[in-house]
Amino acid sequence: MFQVILANVLLLASSCHGLLERIESDAAGARWLMPVESAVVSFRTPVRVFEDEPWENVSSASLAAVAPWRTFRWYRGQRHYSGTYWSSTMRDHVIYESRLELARLLFDDFDPIVRRILAQPFLLKANVDGKLRKHIPDYLLITGNGPVVVDVKPRYRVAKPEVAFTFAWTRREVEARGWQYVIWSEPAPAELENVRLLAGCRRDWLFDNALLDEIRAMEMDGRVLGGVAEELPERDPELVRSAVLHLLWHGELVTDLNTPLSTHHALQRPM
Numbered sequence: 001m002f003q004v005i006l007a008n009v010l011l012l013a014s015s016c017h018g019l020l021e022r023i024e025s026d027a028a029g030a031r032w033l034m035p036v037e038s039a040v041v042s043f044r045t046p047v048r049v050f051e052d053e054p055w056e057n058v059s060s061a062s063l064a065a066v067a068p069w070r071t072f073r074w075y076r077g078q079r080h081y082s083g084t085y086w087s088s089t090m091r092d093h094v095i096y097e098s099r100l101e102l103a104r105l106l107f108d109d110f111d112p113i114v115r116r117i118l119a120q121p122f123l124l125k126a127n128v129d130g131k132l133r134k135h136i137p138d139y140l141l142i143t144g145n146g147p148v149v150v151d152v153k154p155r156y157r158v159a160k161p162e163v164a165f166t167f168a169w170t171r172r173e174v175e176a177r178g179w180q181y182v183i184w185s186e187p188a189p190a191e192l193e194n195v196r197l198l199a200g201c202r203r204d205w206l207f208d209n210a211l212l213d214e215i216r217a218m219e220m221d222g223r224v225l226g227g228v229a230e231e232l233p234e235r236d237p238e239l240v241r242s243a244v245l246h247l248l249w250h251g252e253l254v255t256d257l258n259t260p261l262s263t264h265h266a267l268q269r270p271m
Contacts, residue, residue, distance in 0.1 A: 001158045012045055020207050039173045043122040044069055055124065062148040068095055068120035070136050085109075087117055088202040088249075094118045101138055105186050106195050108141055108150075109202070109244060112251045121149075128169045137153035148180040155185035194257040201245040211235060211243050220253065226263025 039055035041206040044067045050058075072082045072095070085102060087109045094117050096102045110112050121140035126133055139150040151170070157163055167183055174181040201207075211232075213214060228244050229237040244267070247253045255265045 001123050008170050008180070030051050033243050034199075039124060039126040041122045041124050042069065053095075055126075056177065058262045060142060060179075061120055063118065063147075064116055064221070065140050066121050066140075070120045071095070073109075074098055086229070087116055090117055090205070097138075098152070099184065100154060101188060103152065103192055103196075104139065104152050106199050107187065108190070110198065110249065111197050113144045114163065115144065118142075124173060125175055126169060133166070133169060137170065146179060147177075148182060149174045150184055152184050158183060159187060188258065191257050194261050196253050197261060198245055198249040203245070204247050204250075207243055207246050208239070211239065212247065215240070215243055215247060216252065220267050220269055223267050224263060225255065225261070225265045225267055253264050 009049050010138045030036075040052040041055045042049070042051040042053070043058070043063060044050075045065060047066060081099045081102075082095070082097050083102070084095050085105050086092070086104065087094045089109050094105060096105055096119065105117065108117050118140040119138065120136055122136070124135050124137070137149045141148040141150060149170070151167055153163060153167075158167070171181045171183075214232060214235075215228060218228065225241075225244060229235065229240040232240055244253065248255060248267075251270055253267050254270050255261070255267055259265075
């Protein structure tokens with residue numbers, strides 16, 4: 001009996017130690033017992049501003065057409081590279097505040113499951129650790145798998161206590177809704193360069209539909225990127241190459257994007 005009691009005590013002590021470690025190591029303190037209903041959200045639509053609405057009551061549909069809560073200015077000597085990117089998903093411009101945010105925009109615009117991309121979508125507030133905390137996520141994505149809230153930050157900054165703390169309580173609130181929360185840092189260089197190259201061919205009105213249809217009608221099994229132009233000798237090879245990249249961007253063709261694109265990359269239809 002004594003051995004059973006001792007084993008239970010040791011098991012309880014181990015569990016408590018693990019719980020304490022979890023609380024202490026949770027990105028500078030996520031405060032796991034923080035009530036979700038303490039959060040409120042403010043957002044701006046084309047017709048009005050909503051302030052301090054209960055977070056749990058605001059649907060993704062209400063946020064699907066929001067304007068950026070925080071805008072930015074350009075000034076001489078600024079540290080961040082800000083700008084606007086024309087999104088083929090949105091058919092409109094989307095703002096970004098850094099080159100890393102622009103990289104994330106490229107990936108989201110390329111992802112066929114993403115239906116809407118909203119930058120600086122809302123101001124989230126919550127009482128955490130006895131203080132009112134505020135955070136504006138970088139992006140809200142409306143996807144075929146549900147809403148995704150994205151924060152973009154260089155990898156070296158993610159572990160900083162103040163950043164980790166903000167991301168921890170934000171994750172707590174977002175995931176309590178059943179939404180996804182993503183912290184995104186630098187992607188693989190080759191994949192980024194490939195997506196950036198494909199993005200240059202995203203504007204559909206610049207392409208000859210007849211040429212696109214010719215490529216669509218071709219057998220692609222075993223064909224490489226550089227071989228498409230050889231099958232269309234009457235066409236300008238550069239226009240054929242750009243058309244292939246356009247179809248890759250829109251997911252009508254697929255290839256390996258983990259290595260720098262070349263004429264030897266195999267093409268295939270999506271599964």
